[in-house]
Amino acid sequence: MAGSVEDNAGHRARLRQRLLGTGGDALLDHELVEYLLTLAIPRRDTKSLAKALLREFGGLAGLLTADSDAIQRVPGMGESAIAAVKIAHVAAIRLLRAEVAERPVLSNxxxxxxxxxxxxxxxxxxxxxxxxxxxxxxxxxxxxxxxxxxxxxxxxxxxxxxxxxxxxxxxxxxxxxxxxxxxxxxxxxxxxxxxxxxxxxxxxxxxxxxxxxxxxxxxxxxxxxxx
Missing domain, CATH: 3.40.140.10 (Cytidine Deaminase, domain 2)
Structure with a gap:
């Protein structure tokens, strides 16, 4: 058990370094979701859960925009993990909305x-x-x-x-x-x-x-x- 915890910690550290070093461009979709879930489920290997979520909702866009009740039906997704997914979606929407508000809509x-x-x-x-x-x-x-x-x-x-x-x-x-x-x-x-x-x-x-x-x-x- 101790070895697996150490392995998880090392894997997460490598993901974190790639994220900070490249701005996320080098991470695959399941790795982005995996790292996001580690913030809400710190003591669990979230790689398989991330892949299951992407399969269930047909990709990253489908996952981020999915209804909370639908996400909850995926085994392993509790309230904290669902909140992590939804806050990422809200942040993305606000960023895109801000870009729309910056200039006249017809030229943007x-x-x-x-x-x-x-x-x-x-x-x-x-x-x-x-x-x-x-x-x-x-x-x-x-x-x-x-x-x-x-x-x-x-x-x-x-x-x-x-x-x-x-x-x-x-x-x-x-x-x-x-x-x-x-x-x-x-x-x-x-x-x-x-x-x-x-x-x-x-x-x-x-x-x-x-x-x-x-x-x-x-x-x-x-x-x-x-x-």
């Missing part, structure tokens, strides 16, 4: 897509977000508008426009995810977008785009010529 489009994919692509339920922009197209509010079942979320034109008026938005970007993974817009997606555009015109609130996020990529209704 890739940063926006990176943020939305990290935030929504792996969600098991459909969520609708509205990004509120000022006259300079700077992000002033990012709001979760609704959450649906596994494949449907309700969006009400009047609520979207009323909220934009309350915030003082000059423009909005609609965003939602498809839990199926396929970001192709449905007929309902197109119809609701056009209805919001028409309602916004009367109040001089522009709708720049409707972005659909999925694990297979994203769709932009504007880029597809559907607005």
């Amino acid at each position: 489009w890739q940063a926006l897509l990176d943020y939305l994919r990290a935030e929504m692509a792996h969600s098991p339920i459909e969520r609708v977000r509205v990004l509120h922009l000022n006259t300079r197209n700077m992000l002033i509010r990012d709001e979760l508008m609704s959450e649906g079942s596994i494949d449907q979320a309700a969006v009400y034109v009047r609520e979207v426009i009323r909220r934009a008026i309350d915030i003082g938005s000059a423009a909005i970007i609609l965003v939602h995810n498809h839990p199926s993974g396929d970001p192709s817009p449905s007929r309902a997606d197109i119809d609701i977008t056009r209805a919001i555009i028409e309602a916004g015109k009367r109040l001089e609130i522009a709708v720049h785009d409707h972005i659909i996020i999925g694990t297979q990529g994203h769709s932009s209704l504007r880029a597809m010529g559907l607005l």
Whole structure:
């Protein structure tokens, strides 16, 4: 037993040195998760657990965005270990959101897509977000508008426009995810977008785009010529 503890300590020290020496570029995904778990489970070899988590959730992105209850169902994952995974996800989301907020959204489009994919692509339920922009197209509010079942979320034109008026938005970007993974817009997606555009015109609130996020990529209704 003492030998295994020493072996674990030596392995972790080597991981730590590689992390600090390369900034993490030299570490494989399972090694990143392994080291993260050692902070929450200091007396256990976490390599096999890290690999099991990545298998269960299909990779690092799936793990970080997974629901806490789903992570808990993996043997060996207690509250502290789950919290370690979720804090890594929260930190990543805040970093990406800060990059979006730094510049006008329309000239910072890739940063926006990176943020939305990290935030929504792996969600098991459909969520609708509205990004509120000022006259300079700077992000002033990012709001979760609704959450649906596994494949449907309700969006009400009047609520979207009323909220934009309350915030003082000059423009909005609609965003939602498809839990199926396929970001192709449905007929309902197109119809609701056009209805919001028409309602916004009367109040001089522009709708720049409707972005659909999925694990297979994203769709932009504007880029597809559907607005």
